[in-house]
Amino acid sequence: MTWRSHTNRINRHPVAWFFLAPALTALAVFFVLPVAFALAMSFTDFDIYALGNWHFVQFVGLANYARILETPLFWTALRNTFYFVLVGGPLSVAVSLGTALMINSRLARFKSLFRTAYFLPVVTSLVAVAIVWRYLFHPAHGLLNYVLSWVGVSPIDWLGNPDFAMPAIILLAVWKNFGYNMLIFIAGLQNIPDELYEASEIDGAGAWKQFTSITIPMLVPTTIFVVTITIIGYFQLFAEPYVMTQGGPLNSTMSIVLLMYEQGFRWWSMGYAAAIAFVLFAIILVITLLQFAIQRRIQG
């Protein structure tokens, strides 16, 4: 009887490992191992010759990292990526929050229709919509310049002018992504208990007072989450410049991941590219740690 009841328990761990084995094997072989391998690679001169014969690989210590710091193109890519993150990120979060507040408002009509319309760009393939946007941005016959001409703005060479190429990519990215965060904000808004609003209404608080003293404080955790995933996602900027501008004009839209791709898979400087990948990793790690620190501080 003791034996029976023991085996009837759910904690027979050998069986648990049977269920875990496929996932853990896949993660170990195709995720953990490559990460370790990439770190090792970043300390070697793995290049096109090594690709043919691995005997050519030589340990070079921190030379790749030193080379990164000496390469102006890397600093350009880093600066562009920060530009994209620091301008595009807040803009995207602001649009998401604004639309979430509007859709959640009691005054809004056809809520689910608007929600669907706003979310539509999120599910589209970036490459496919990039084609449309390339023509919306066209200096001579693009819709955007046409609309701007109504208010007297002279034609802008969006993708051909180094000053406007990154703003154009930011516009595309915000248009494509804001619906995702909007849904998270809507969920956050709906999680605020109605009693809070009812109680403050009894206390005579107006709409604006309610907004600043209930809605905003209650949305802080959601906002931290949204800001973090947006920043992390935006640091991985790749497909937008790859399809729209190939990093140009004059490298004004070259991003860290695009640089990694070009160095690694176009020029096969894989050791160097691996080092770039780890710089990206370091940046994302720092942001995640910052998020944890801020969260801990807010929660007391």
Add this chain to the structure above:
Amino acid sequence: MRRRIPAMALNVVLVVVAITTVTPVLWMVSASLMSPGEASSFPPSLLPKQPSLQHYKALVDRLHVVRYFFNSFVIAGAVTLISLLINSMAGFAFAKYRFRGRDRLFRILLTAMVIPAQVTMLPLFLMLKTFGLVNTYVGAIIPGLASIFGIFLIRQFANSIPDSLIEAARIDGASDFKIYRSIVIPLCKPILFTLALFTFMGTWNDFMWPLIIMSDDSMYTLPVAIANLMGEHTQDLELMMAGSVVTIIPVIVLFLAFQRHYVRGIMMGGVKE
């Protein structure tokens, strides 16, 4: 009455934003039906004068779009099915078994989510090249086999299955696999369906990995083929629009049909954590 003006202003803004988000997609469909050169006239024409399917025909006849569609479908379908099986097994194990090191292992997995996928791409390419898997479906599928986020979602959901249900099945003599298949899987259906949608649409739209691993034209997925087409047929705007429409139609149809399930996944992933 006091609220009529703010309400009108709010709804006008909502309509303007909706037009802005939907217009590029609608214009893509409209331009794909125009005759060559029509879309790039000035001022831009919004509707085709004589709608025609000639560009779709050209895509099928000359540009192997059926082949790309098939590649995308096979890869997205396979990733969805395999990852759902693998992740649901692991999610079940984490939720319903007590074994040594479980919580620590789970924490390690969550921590590993910080590592961006781009870090793995260079070595993964070399590994797959060594095994002759560059330019194959298997090579395209491999990074999507197991997903930590998927395991996490299923674990959260499976946690709510009462232990008593599982105990009862065990007393009736059900094996562990039987419990997984006939209790856990049916009860987890909602989250599995949501995850299936996410995985399929995410893999369908994925660009960077297929771009890296597929070097031969005949193995391209739709997004890679479209990007390639952009380089070769820059002048054929209407043709490229038709290619874009073919690429986004399946995901848009899936999204519109199963919107509720898709949105629930975002809410779950977003609110939790």
